[in-house]
Amino acid sequence: MSHFFERKQKELGVELNKIQKKAVERTDGPLLLLACPGSGKTTTMIMRIGYLIEEKGVRPQKIKAITFSKASASDMNERYKRFFPKLSPVDFSTIHSLAFQITREYFADSRYIMIEGSESNGLHKKRLLREMYQTEVGEPITDDQLEELTSFISFVKNKMIPREKWSQQKAPFDGANEILKTYEAFKENYDQRLVDFDDMLSLANEALEKDEALLSKYQNKWEYVMTDESQDTSLIQHAIVEKLVARHHNLCVVADDDQSIYTWRAAEPTYLLKFKSVYPDAYVMKMERNYRSTKNIVDTANVFIKANKQRHDKNMFTKQPAGEPIVLKRLSSEEAQLKYLFKELKQLTDFGEVAILYRNNSSSTLLMSELERHGIPFYMKDADNRFFSHWIVEDMLNFMRFSLKPERVDIYAKIASKTNAYWSGSQLKYLSRMKPTQHNAFDEINRSVTLKDYQIKILNEQKKWFEALNSMRPLKVIRTIRADLGYDQMLSSRAEKFGMRLQYLEQILMKLEQIAEPLESMTEFAVRLKELEQITQNAKAEKTDDMLTLSTFHSSKGLEFDRVYMVDLVEGVIPAEEDAENPATLEEARRLFYVGMTRAKKHLELISYDNESRFMNEVREIIVPEKTTSKAVKERKPAARTPIKVDVPDNPNAVKADDELVEGAKVRHRVFGTGKIVERDHERLSIQFAKERKDLMIDICLSYKLLEVID
Numbered sequence: 001m002s003h004f005f006e007r008k009q010k011e012l013g014v015e016l017n018k019i020q021k022k023a024v025e026r027t028d029g030p031l032l033l034l035a036c037p038g039s040g041k042t043t044t045m046i047m048r049i050g051y052l053i054e055e056k057g058v059r060p061q062k063i064k065a066i067t068f069s070k071a072s073a074s075d076m077n078e079r080y081k082r083f084f085p086k087l088s089p090v091d092f093s094t095i096h097s098l099a100f101q102i103t104r105e106y107f108a109d110s111r112y113i114m115i116e117g118s119e120s121n122g123l124h125k126k127r128l129l130r131e132m133y134q135t136e137v138g139e140p141i142t143d144d145q146l147e148e149l150t151s152f153i154s155f156v157k158n159k160m161i162p163r164e165k166w167s168q169q170k171a172p173f174d175g176a177n178e179i180l181k182t183y184e185a186f187k188e189n190y191d192q193r194l195v196d197f198d199d200m201l202s203l204a205n206e207a208l209e210k211d212e213a214l215l216s217k218y219q220n221k222w223e224y225v226m227t228d229e230s231q232d233t234s235l236i237q238h239a240i241v242e243k244l245v246a247r248h249h250n251l252c253v254v255a256d257d258d259q260s261i262y263t264w265r266a267a268e269p270t271y272l273l274k275f276k277s278v279y280p281d282a283y284v285m286k287m288e289r290n291y292r293s294t295k296n297i298v299d300t301a302n303v304f305i306k307a308n309k310q311r312h313d314k315n316m317f318t319k320q321p322a323g324e325p326i327v328l329k330r331l332s333s334e335e336a337q338l339k340y341l342f343k344e345l346k347q348l349t350d351f352g353e354v355a356i357l358y359r360n361n362s363s364s365t366l367l368m369s370e371l372e373r374h375g376i377p378f379y380m381k382d383a384d385n386r387f388f389s390h391w392i393v394e395d396m397l398n399f400m401r402f403s404l405k406p407e408r409v410d411i412y413a414k415i416a417s418k419t420n421a422y423w424s425g426s427q428l429k430y431l432s433r434m435k436p437t438q439h440n441a442f443d444e445i446n447r448s449v450t451l452k453d454y455q456i457k458i459l460n461e462q463k464k465w466f467e468a469l470n471s472m473r474p475l476k477v478i479r480t481i482r483a484d485l486g487y488d489q490m491l492s493s494r495a496e497k498f499g500m501r502l503q504y505l506e507q508i509l510m511k512l513e514q515i516a517e518p519l520e521s522m523t524e525f526a527v528r529l530k531e532l533e534q535i536t537q538n539a540k541a542e543k544t545d546d547m548l549t550l551s552t553f554h555s556s557k558g559l560e561f562d563r564v565y566m567v568d569l570v571e572g573v574i575p576a577e578e579d580a581e582n583p584a585t586l587e588e589a590r591r592l593f594y595v596g597m598t599r600a601k602k603h604l605e606l607i608s609y610d611n612e613s614r615f616m617n618e619v620r621e622i623i624v625p626e627k628t629t630s631k632a633v634k635e636r637k638p639a640a641r642t643p644i645k646v647d648v649p650d651n652p653n654a655v656k657a658d659d660e661l662v663e664g665a666k667v668r669h670r671v672f673g674t675g676k677i678v679e680r681d682h683e684r685l686s687i688q689f690a691k692e693r694k695d696l697m698i699d700i701c702l703s704y705k706l707l708e709v710i711d
Helices: 002-012 018-025 041-054 070-083 095-106 125-137 143-158 163-168 176-189 197-210 212-221 235-244 295-305 334-346 361-374 391-404 409-418 425-433 441-448 453-469 474-483 487-498 502-516 522-538 583-597 614-622 631-636 698-703
Strands: 031-035 063-067 091-094 112-114 193-195 224-227 251-255 283-287 327-331 354-358 378-380 548-552 561-566 600-609 666-669 673-680 684-689 693-697 707-709
Touching (some): 002 041, 018 041, 018 283, 031 041, 063 070, 063 095, 070 091, 091 095, 095 197, 095 212, 095 235, 125 143, 143 176, 143 197, 143 235, 197 235, 224 235, 295 583, 295 600, 327 614, 334 361, 334 600, 354 361, 361 378, 361 502, 361 522, 391 409, 391 474, 391 487, 391 502, 391 522, 409 487, 441 453, 453 474, 474 502, 487 502, 583 600, 583 614, 600 614, 666 684, 684 698, 693 698
Parallel strands (some): 031 251, 063 091, 112 193, 224 251, 327 600, 354 548, 561 600
Antiparallel strands (some): 666 673, 666 707, 673 684, 684 693
């Protein structure tokens, strides 16, 4: 069917490589297509759909493409219409949209209320969880805890964990398991069934299990099913797909286990490793050629990710030139990082192909502030205003407000428990009912509240501190609140009690200190926070061609840029402390780092300070820059050539020159055993081993001393 590819090359200018063509042509039966970054997976999927219709005669309405996000579904649909404008529409949708469709039919004769997305009948998932937390724990839930709680509920549902085992799951904080049980019981016992997004998946799976007519309808609806970004798919999502294709097994799963970065959302990358146990007749193909990045970036990223063990063995390669070396910068502090970054940006005239990537959204606050100050247009892929509404930020502002208006006992009541005065519950309740007076709040509290002797002493000290705050610059104000008014002590205690990450909370305070550092007054500080909040809001606007992109590593997946700066590459951030606790989470953190690296097309900089990330060290061990005569040049960037440094077992019989590796030669591979070279070009070997055929990179085989020729 080569005329199909020739025709499309003439019509669209799209030329597929050998592996891509094989993936397009292998239409029947289960196929696992492992697609490395920049390997053209979306183009291959769209061409495969066109091939099914134009060459195999499949009706478009018999093809279903399932994506991970609405944006991906929209992008694929637009590309399909551009490639095949005369063909009828194909059904592109997310798995949640499909589940909603199935559930709606399943409940055709009964009523249910959706409580996520928009509020229904005064009911909403987050409001219910807030009320249940208040009842269970006895105080308001923070936004961070609410996010952790909703993620925990999603995790349990998507992992298909039986109800009797819920209490065995690691909860984000004490009481989360009880809130989950209360939440589910409330939904089930309400007058009408209450349903959230996660229930949609559970109910769709239940519907296909219990309703044979409905199952048959959907099995007959589509003859060919394709799933994209399948490394981010959960067990229950896989279960739904398995039921849909049970009759014909015409399933194409497109994935890259090296880019699975959502296991905290219950994504199941290990499913890909056991794909052939689910579908014994499955064919596995690897799209390993990267069309996006230069050879220096591709070769380094390829070796870097091999440190992970739970993965399919792939060898990403490119035919692009070597390009610029990867730049590794270890600076003295975060402030030095910021100065270096903007010194670099000042040398650029076009920012549309520039991205600054980071692990946590909190990293964006100072970047936004400086970008705005330098007049550099920017866009935030995942603009998040939650920093400015965080309870720590609100606490700091309340401390400052009270210092400026010491008669406002109502403001002091909001922060009293965050100080070192050891208030009892009944005392705090009394304080919350007190009204502002003309007198100093501490004098009023002394007159109205029964206090212990040690409390009187502490309050007298606090009164002096609050009076002193007025003459301090904002940075010193924050540090005084933390050290002398007991805020850091409270934070540590609260983190331990409620299972919060103390390091994350301290990072918020550090960001506030950095914002406060150049400012003269507390009023300026409050105004600057408002300005930054508005800047963040504006950064959500649609990206234009001249805008620099700010993004977390997570949200950058699927994107590409000429220049990428990865920042805040320090231990405790990437990997985070909890990442390092077990091999599985450490591997996910390494995958996240890999995703960031492979966004870069031409120029990649990795920037750290203080306690440098172990991943930076891993990259440094891969890259061996040549010595330069100029210290200034060496400081500016590594040498032009970046060969791979390899630590391998000594093998005196290993092949040393590629001219020994000829078609027909018998070889022994250190891992795969004895085989025969059946095909080769100037870069790659195809070797038929006893159980499978492997495509291997020649330079890697030589560098790692993997092969020896045998008689």
